[in-house]
Amino acid sequence: MPSPLVPEPVTAVEFLLRGITGFVCLSFSSNQGPSPCSLSQSYPACDVGIQLQFTERTSSKVFRRSVVLVVAIEKMKKASKARPFTDDDLRGILDTVFETISFESHNVTHAVDSIYRYFRSISYEIRDTDQKCFKLEAPAQLVAVHLQGPNIRHQVKINMALYRPKSGTSNQSSMRFPVALGIKGRSLYLSCVHNGQQPMLQLEEADILKDVDGAELERFIFYKVENESTAQFESATHRGWYICTSPQKNQPVGVTNQLGEVFITNFFLTQSKH
Numbered sequence: 126m127p128s129p130l131v132p133e134p135v136t137a138v139e140f141l142l143r144g145i146t147g148f149v150c151l152s153f154s155s156n157q158g159p160s161p162c163s164l165s166q167s168y169p170a171c172d173v174g175i176q177l178q179f180t181e182r183t184s185s186k187v188f189r190r191s192v193v194l195v196v197a198i199e200k201m202k203k204a205s206k207a208r209p210f211t212d213d214d215l216r217g218i219l220d221t222v223f224e225t226i227s228f229e230s231h232n233v234t235h236a237v238d239s240i241y242r243y244f245r246s247i248s249y250e251i252r253d254t255d256q257k258c259f260k261l262e263a264p265a266q267l268v269a270v271h272l273q274g275p276n277i278r279h280q281v282k283i284n285m286a287l288y289r290p291k292s293g294t295s296n297q298s299s300m301r302f303p304v305a306l307g308i309k310g311r312s313l314y315l316s317c318v319h320n321g322q323q324p325m326l327q328l329e330e331a332d333i334l335k336d337v338d339g340a341e342l343e344r345f346i347f348y349k350v351e352n353e354s355t356a357q358f359e360s361a362t363h364r365g366w367y368i369c370t371s372p373q374k375n376q377p378v379g380v381t382n383q384l385g386e387v388f389i390t391n392f393f394l395t396q397s398k399h
């Protein structure tokens with residue numbers, strides 16, 4: 126019976142030459158023995174339980190890795206044999222063998238749609254909870270008054286333009302709807318602007334029955350907040366400020382940020398038949 130073949134030691138030069146036509150499979154011995162690998166030849170290297178095995182495959186990238194492995198193993202040979210092989214040694218080898226992967230980081234921002242998309246218009250008769258109506262007075266001002274009998278013809282009807290909530294806003298999940306409030310039969314719309322000290326309500330001549338650009342015309346937008354049988358109207362540009370009337374009659378319609386106090390901020394809406 127022929128005697129088994131004993132593999133000869135491999136020098137660094139021979140290892141480099143073999144790396145030209147092969148690649149290195151590096152495995153660490155354990156109590157269960159070396160991990161399986163279908164390779165053609167094997168050679169012992171160092172005294173730390175490392176086996177070097179070669180297979181036939183041509184790759185320049187594999188050759189570069191082979192060179193790195195040779196350098197790592199040569200460093201291990203020069204190390205003191207009295208010192209045990211530790212996790213730090215293994216980590217140093219892996220840091221040498223593994224290639225650094227570069228990547229680029231890109232910051233992506235999501236642009237929220239600033240356009241209020243027009244939906245439809247509905248005509249309403251509006252009264253506050255004190256049953257005061259809106260009346261238009263010259264030059265262009267709304268006042269809240271009690272109207273009865275023949276004087277009811279002076280009551281202003283509101284043409285309410287409804288808009289879809291902007292994408293990315295939380296208004297889609299609550300009873301808050303963007304609207305524009307115009308005077309029926311006229312090109313006058315309520316807007317909330319800043320007069321230098323605090324927001325104020327005014328009438329402006331405009332034609333905004335179509336889509337509204339929030340960057341330029343958001344002062345015309347109010348959020349209709351439904352509350353049981355009444356509704357409130359909060360300014361889109363000045364959050365916390367609501368359309369209001371005074372408890373006294375013949376006073377201008379304005380805005381306030383004090384809910385439930387002196388001014389009336391709840392209104393009854395009745396859909397107009399004409």
